[in-house]
Amino acid sequence: MTGQVTYSCRGLTTEQALSVHVKDGMINGIDHGNGASRGAPLIIPALVDLQVNGFMGYDLNEGQLAVETVIALSRELSRVGVCAYLPTLITAGEGEIKQRLIAIRQAFDECPISRKLIAGIHIEGPAISHLDGPRGAHPVEHVRPASLAEFTRWQEACGGLVKIVTLAPETEGACEFIKHVTSTGVVVSLGHSNADEEDIDRAMDAGASMSTHLGNGISNLLPRHPNAIWAQLADDRLAASFIADRHHLPKSTLKAMIRAKGVERCLLVSDSVRFAGQPAGRYQSTIGGDVEVSQDGRVSIAGTPFLAGSGSCLLDILLGFSEFTGMPLEDAVTMACLVPARHIGLKNELAEGQPANFILLEQDGKALKPTVSDIIFDGESVM
Numbered sequence: 001m002t003g004q005v006t007y008s009c010r011g012l013t014t015e016q017a018l019s020v021h022v023k024d025g026m027i028n029g030i031d032h033g034n035g036a037s038r039g040a041p042l043i044i045p046a047l048v049d050l051q052v053n054g055f056m057g058y059d060l061n062e063g064q065l066a067v068e069t070v071i072a073l074s075r076e077l078s079r080v081g082v083c084a085y086l087p088t089l090i091t092a093g094e095g096e097i098k099q100r101l102i103a104i105r106q107a108f109d110e111c112p113i114s115r116k117l118i119a120g121i122h123i124e125g126p127a128i129s130h131l132d133g134p135r136g137a138h139p140v141e142h143v144r145p146a147s148l149a150e151f152t153r154w155q156e157a158c159g160g161l162v163k164i165v166t167l168a169p170e171t172e173g174a175c176e177f178i179k180h181v182t183s184t185g186v187v188v189s190l191g192h193s194n195a196d197e198e199d200i201d202r203a204m205d206a207g208a209s210m211s212t213h214l215g216n217g218i219s220n221l222l223p224r225h226p227n228a229i230w231a232q233l234a235d236d237r238l239a240a241s242f243i244a245d246r247h248h249l250p251k252s253t254l255k256a257m258i259r260a261k262g263v264e265r266c267l268l269v270s271d272s273v274r275f276a277g278q279p280a281g282r283y284q285s286t287i288g289g290d291v292e293v294s295q296d297g298r299v300s301i302a303g304t305p306f307l308a309g310s311g312s313c314l315l316d317i318l319l320g321f322s323e324f325t326g327m328p329l330e331d332a333v334t335m336a337c338l339v340p341a342r343h344i345g346l347k348n349e350l351a352e353g354q355p356a357n358f359i360l361l362e363q364d365g366k367a368l369k370p371t372v373s374d375i376i377f378d379g380e381s382v383m
Contacts, residue, residue: 025379046083046357048340054274070107083357091125091138101158120163128192146177168193169203182207273309
């Protein structure tokens with residue numbers, strides 16, 4: 001793009017009329033009007049998703065990961081309003097993890113769209129609980145203690161792109177690992193855990209600063225109090241991510257957790273799998289057997305009530321957030337666009353000199369669920 005394009009819109013919180021000027025992929029200026037621009041679309045920053053396992057048939061954790069898969073996944077995510085994401089690798093053998101890290105690094109190096117979108121890599125495991133329930137869908141045969149030597153090999157394989165590591169704080173060597181890894185600037189997040197309050201407190205003292213999909217990846221049966229959920233909600237040293245797809249957490253639970261933690265310490269993530277965005281039906285999966293995708297996007301192991309990952313992209317989650325929870329759209333924007341970016345050191349602002357990555361929304365005065373008017377990525381419409 002060489003010529004300037006102007007988008008007439010309005011601010012989400014102020015309703016003020018805005019003219020956003022875009023040139024060569026950047027915001028070239030923003031003019032503020034004197035009043036509300038009735039009927040103009042709302043403008044919000046693009047989305048930052050810190051947990052993406054797959055989407056639209058593309059899977060980061062199945063077999064030998066091809067560079068082309070990572071590139072295609074990046075392209076698909078840009079079309080649903082994501083301007084930055086962390087490809088997420090789950091528990092596997094070290095050789096498998098390293099091969100996937102190398103493929104992600106190659107996509108980052110070789111493809112401009114992947115380089116623009118990939119803000120790092122999230123490794124979820126392998127130092128997680130071996131117990132059924134907390135372990136989730138992670139293969140038990142590859143669960144193992146955290147290893148500083150293995151972490152070093154991960155970073156060598158991907159050129160230092162690992163930004164978040166999720167582990168269970170009760171596992172062997174966890175605190176030593178946390179101290180070392182966080183000293184290098186990598187975020188350590190607590191998840192897939194059967195920890196008690198003391199384990200969690202020691203992990204925070206060592207430098208852990210986040211909880212991964214809090215309320216999921218944990219035992220179905222917990223002491224009334226104290227327990228791992230209360231401990232993570234109560235401490236301001238931890239931010240917390242949530243999968244607000246209507247399936248992973250009930251509405252009342254999600255609302256109570258966000259209120260306890262505070263919007264400015266909450267992140268919405270998709271945790272999407274390759275079945276997200278696919279039509280309803282039955283699909284084959286090498287992890288856990290056949291999978292069913294329902295009309296409402298629920299992804300479950302065929303013939304069971306058990307979830308097999310998230311079937312929603314982060315845009316789906318944001319658009320449906322107010323309708324689901326009754327909480328304001330601006331809270332969803334804070335948790336899906338701003339807090340995740342800050343948590344990994346990114347700027348994601350609607351300001352002159354920033355990349356032109358934003359979403360334009362239409363919202364009927366009575367409807368809680370907005371619709372997308374346009375998605376601008378790298379200065380151009382991708383719809």
